[in-house]
Each structure stands twice: as C-alpha cells, then as structure tokens.
Amino acid sequence: MTVVHESSDYRLGEAPGGLPLIGNALQIFTDPLNFLPSLRHQGDLVKVRLGREVAYMAVTHDVVQEVLQNPRTFDKGGEFIDKMRVILGDGIGTCSSTVHKRQRSFVQPAFQKARIEGYTAVMRSHVGDLVESWEDGARVNVLEEMSRLTTRVTAQAMFSDERVSGAAIAEVRRSFPIVWHGVYRRMFLPLPLIHEVPVKANRDFRAALGRLDDVIADMVAAYRADDRERDDILSILLSGEDQDGEGLTDEQIRDELMTVLAAGVETPASGLAWTFWLLSRHPEVEARLHEEVDAVLNGRTASYEDFAKLPYTNRIINEALRMYPPVWFITRRAAADTTLAGHPVPEGASILFSPYALHRDPAVFEDPDEFVPERWELERLKKLPRNAVISFSGGSRKCIGDVLANHEMTIAVASIAARWRLTAVPGHEMKPFVKAELTPGDLPLVLERR
Template identity: 65%
Template sequence: MSTTTITRDCRGASSHRAYRLGQAPGRLPLLGNALQLFRDPLDYLPRLRHEGDLVRVRIGATTAYFACTHDVVQEVLHNPRTFDKGGEFIDTMKLLLGDGVGTCGAAAHKRQRRYIQPAFQRDRLVRYASVMHDEVTALTDAWRPGRVVDVGTEMSRLTTRVTAQLMFSSGIASDAVAEVQRSFPVVWKGVYRRMVIPFPLLHALPTPANRRFTRAMERLDAVIATMVDAYRKDTADRDDILTVLLAARDEHTGRGMTDTEIHDELMTVLAAGVETPASGLTWAFHLIGQHPEVERELLTEVDRVLGGRPARYDDLPGLPYTQRVVAEALRMYPPVWFITRRAAVDTTLAGHPVPAGASILFSPYALHRDPDVFADADRFDPDRWLPENAAKLPRNATITFGGGSRKCLGDVLANHESTIALASILSAWRLRPVPGHRLRPVAKAELTAGPLPMTTEPRA
C-alpha cells in the first residue's frame, strides 16, 4: 500500500514520492512483534525498511508505527506538536528526567529551552572544555603501563565527573560530585530495566535491585535539593549550569524556576552529559583499535597539534580528523538508538492515516545504516564527514542529537568534550585491544559496548 507525498530535498527542491505502508513480520499471538524488538532490535529494526517507509508494529495489543526512512523520520522531527514527546521510551525516561527539556510536551518546550539555553553559549563552552582538560589529565595520569582497563567504565567515570562539575562548580560541591558518580549508574540501569519490562507492579516489589534503584534516586534527589538550597542562600556568581537555571526568568511573567523544574533540568543535563560522550568515546576507541590506518592518521594529527600535551578548547580547529572520527563513531553506534513519539491528534504520516494516541517509533541506529543514505553504511569511514563528502548527504542525515526544534542543546558541548578527551588520551597513550575479546553492541537504555578491556601502552 502506498501514497504519494510531496517532499523536499536538502536544497529545498520539491518532488513527489510514493511512500509504502508495511506490516512488521513475525507477529506472535498476544506478544505481537515485542519479542523481536526486545530480543535482537539491532538486527530487526534495520530490516524493517524492506517492508515499507512506514511500518505497522504490534506491541502486545497496541499498534505502533515505525518510521524507517530518512524523509519519514524528518517529517516526525519537524512536526513536534503533531508528533509530541511521548511513547514507551519517553514515558519511562520521565522516571528519571521528570518534565525536563528533553521529555516535556511541545507546549512547554520553548519556554524550558529558553531557560537553559544560556548554559550552552560559547563563553561557557570554553570553561566547560577546561574542566574536561583537567579531568582527562587526571584520568590518564592515574593509568600505568600494561594495565588492562575497561574503557566503558573509565569513560563513564570521566564524563560523570565532568558533567557533575558543569552542574555544580562551587567549592562545596565535591561531595555532590562524588555522590552523582556513585548513584547515577545505578539509576540509569534501573531506568533501562523499567523500559524493557513495562510492568510497574514488578518494580514496586522490595527486591534488591528495586531497593538499590530507589535508594540511588533518593540520593540524587537529595544532592540536587541540597545544592539548590545552598545556591539560593549564597547568590555568588558561579560559572555553572545551576547558576544559569536559578537566574532564569519567564520572559512574560518574570517568574523564576521552581525547585522541581530545576531538578528536572539538572537530571536531563546529567543523563545527556554522561551517556552520549562516554558511549561515543568507548565506541571510538574500539573502532580505532580495529582500524590501524585510522589510528595512524589520528596520531599524526594529535602529535602535530598537541606535541604530547592534553588538548584545550583552542586546539579544536586543528583537530578536524579527530572530530570526524567522533562523528563516525556516533553515526555507527548512536547512544540513543531508539526514540518514541506520540501522535497528539488524528493525522497522517508519509501520507498514511495515524490515529491520535498512536506511538511513533524510529531508530537512529537503523537510520544511520540505511544504504540509501550512506554508501557502504556498515564500514567505519571518518572521511565520509569531509566537507565535500558530507555535502552530498541529505540534510540531518544523522540524528544522534535529534532534530528540528527538539534537537539537543548539548550537541556542540558533547562533540567538544569527546574531541578533547579522545585527542588528550591519544596524546599520551595507545589503547590496545585484548586478544580474543569479542565485542557486540547491546541495546539498553543507551547503545552500550558492554565490557571493553584494552591494554594501556604509553606513547612517550
């Protein structure tokens, strides 16, 4: 079944295209397609493009719509009031993020985005880069030659400490940073468990895992409440995200943010600031270890620009190949691999009727491996992001950070952090794959590499 819809290419030229509506294969009684979605989504979801541009998926007794192709995904992303935040993924993330800028509905989004946007202006990005510089230096100074490290764990510790310090730069914040580092991984794991097992009664049982999740959430909530209270009492001008939120005012009423609103925005910053750069760096080191020709070019650039020292903000323009490696790692293994929206009204998508309340699903992982968009899509090729090559791709070919008016505010920050960390580590160390270790991506709350042991080899 197909309909013809007017589309526009990356240069704005209009054309007519027939969009196919398909049915996801393998439906089972009662479960629908849920078993395939949860058992092996990274294989199942990319194959749905063969069924149509828009594909009906059964999850239990519910029909959802999976947007398979670039044009259809862009239609969703650029109509945020029609396809509002919601659906299974977003509803579960609200356990952690509340109604922050990443999960709130379209009606509140513009106001909340305006509150937090000053935290990502250029002058603050320079300060944030100095925090990454200092933390990655401390990390690599603690390594010893021949030590086997779990790269994912090391990168998560790094980005957790960086993000916590971007939130709280006060001298009284050291305990808060330590608590965030202790509690956030427990909470993130619990959110994923609730996402894949959507039965609230099970998560209310007093099991050890549920108790750990509850205690960790309570500790994070207490840390944020303590810091907000301390900052409200001491209004010193600090260069951090909490200070930005406390200073924010509604442009129409002059009202400041409530403690609950500030809590939700800080939790959103924490989730985005930890997982995206940590996951991207982990995959980058894995891919570099598998492609010695990429490593050689990276080391040449890093040595020329840094000369053995850690990277700083001013070094970013001289590290284009490093930035391309980061971009390609995020294309192949986007941390947010699965996104949901909910139709706010009876509408159409790709020219086909979609009822109000229906879940709209799409997958950055699947989209980024579409051979109609990316030539040799399964190949790690940083040079596909050379300006002359990237110009041949459709606009917003990757959606690692979302798109449209809901695109992540922290995309530039995440790329800066990842580039500085990657270049700084490679300036001092090579990370060697452990022979015999096989890595396979695991789709959890984020796209994780699982354990990635690598051996530290000093370059000096």
C-alpha cells in the same frame, strides 16, 4: 514482505513475529540491533505492537525527517519518553512542545559559546588528570574510565562549588547507571506490575532514584542559602527568569539537572568508548589520528583553541557516533489524528525511530557497516541528505548540548591519543550492550604509552 496498503508513495507495513500480550516488545528488547534495521524491508512506515498498543516505526530517512520537522504534531512522548519522565520529569528533553520554548529559554544560556569554552576547560583539566593516572601496560575497562571522566566533567559543570560537590559527584557515579538501566527495562517490558514487584532490581532502581533526587535537592538548598556568584549550570537555572519575571521552581530545576546528567554522563562516555574500540581495530585510522595530534599537540593536553585544528579527530568522533549512536532509539506521540508518510495515524499513537537503524541504511550511506571517518569530508558530506545523521536527534528538539558534546569528545580523544594507545585485548569479543543507551559494555583495552 507484508505491505498493508499503498495509499501514498511510502509503503505501510507491519512488523512480523509479534507475540500475544507483548507484541514485538520482546524482539526489540532482546535483539534490537538486528530487528529494527530489518524493518526497512517491511515498509517505509511500519506498524509495531508494544503490548496492546500499536506504534508506528518511521523507518526511512524521509519519514524520520517528517517526524522531526513537525514537533507539535509528533510531540515528545511514547514508550521511551514516557519512561524517561520517571527520572527526568518535564525537563527540556521530555517536556511537551507547548512549554518547550519557555524551558529552553532557561537552559540556553548554559550552552552559549563562552560557557562551552569554560566546560571544555573543565574537560581539559580532568582528561589531563586521567592520562597522568594511567600506567603503561595496564588493562582498563574503557567504558568505566570514560564514564568516570564524563561524570566528573558534567557534575563540575553543574555544581562548581567544590566545598559541597564532592559527595554529589560520588553519588551520581554510583546511582545514575542503576537508574538508567531501570528505565530501559521499563521501556520494553510493557507490563507495569513486573516493575512493582519487590525484587532486587526494582528495589535498587527506586533507591538509586531517591538518592539522586536527594543529591539535587541538597545542592539546590545549599545554593539558595548562599547567594555567592558561581559560574555553573545550577546558578544559571537559579537566576533565570521568563518574560513575566517568573523563575523555575525547585522541582523544575531538579528536572533540568537530571536532564543534564542524562545527556552529559552516559551518552558521551559511550561515544568515547566506541571511538577507542573502533580505533583499536583500525590501525590505519589510528595512524592518521596520531599524525594530527602530534602535529597540533606535541604530547600536551588539548584546549578549546585546538578544536579547529583537529578536523580528522572530529571526523573520527562523528563516524563513531554514526555507527554506534548512544541514543539508539527515540519515541514521539501523535498529538492529534494526523498522517505520517501519507498514512493515517491516530491521536495518541506512539511514533518510533532508531538512529542506529537509520545510520546503517545503505540507501543513505555507502558501505554503512564500515568505519570510514573520511565520509565526513566536506565534498563527501554534500552527497548525503540533510540531517542524515541524527545522533543528537533533530529539528527544534535537537539536543541543546550537541555542540558541547562534540567539543568535549574531540578534546578528550585528542588528549588521550597524544599520550596513549588503547589496544585490543587478544581473544576479547565485543558485543554491543543495549540499554537506555548503546554501549560496548565492559570493554578491556590495554594502555600503551606513546
């Protein structure tokens, strides 16, 4: 272990194994799920080299919370956020703290309780169609199935006008995964010229991003040309005004819609895929799930009103997100010369932390590599530190859609489990696939009608 110095109760260490020019970027890019958790052995705050830049990895729970609870000091920025701005612009997920309050005021009405009920009804409709379309004994790629589901749900929540949204949904389904993977490559290969070379990956990224921009521009233009009332996110953004009576520009609306896509498509799809993979390997958990959904649903599709009656289903979701948080890596940037964990951090420095690594810390979670939904029972929760799980980040910059995501995923899992078992394919070995989100990659499971 290399400890640089001990100027506080928290250790400042340095990540080992850096290479010339790229530092530790290759270790993060090629083996992040082993490398990042290993840094807890180096210190509580660890210096990491990304290219020529020295970043600071917040490793332990208390240091991560110090970052999250000081959003003006540790503002949105760093490698991940800077690259995300390529696609998200200055939406609510990437904007600086100086404008966040105003941005949030436009988006918040879309996530009020009545709206969540409406979006959950959309999920109910689409997951009902999904379970009806499946055939007993068929093999499905569960990540692809869940991505198709969440794309339809998110796109309909954004654009409810079926006359103009069909093509938009299809284009989102085609283009968004390409863009999302391109962001990851740019994030951990800190050599800008590589991403300008006219190779296929770079051409595909730029073309897909252009198509998404065109889809959103077309939808905004269509809605502005027709002032009919619609109950969807785009309408809420178009009608919003700040305290000065100013609304959002088309560019700002584009950024917020791209942010909704980023949060609403791949992230819950990955969470659902992980959930079904874990259930396929833990029959005792699956059996308890079936007991609950059979008692509550009796084979029907779940609704918003059923959510409170599905506590064990919800614990399964929370445990899956703890073990495999789709947002596995988060960055911030120091807005001024400051200290973190009692150690000096210069203005402009990147601050890194990993929900995946934190959720696997044995100092926070007993048996962290075990799938134990019961750890989310109230009495056991009391033993965990506040904000022990940061699947949706934390503090004032916590994901605005966390409640919606939790409801939608619970409704989806319960509705599917009421009718189907998704069983493992013999001989298939799952390997976590790390990109801008953490997924199980192509994951074949066999459908078994219950």
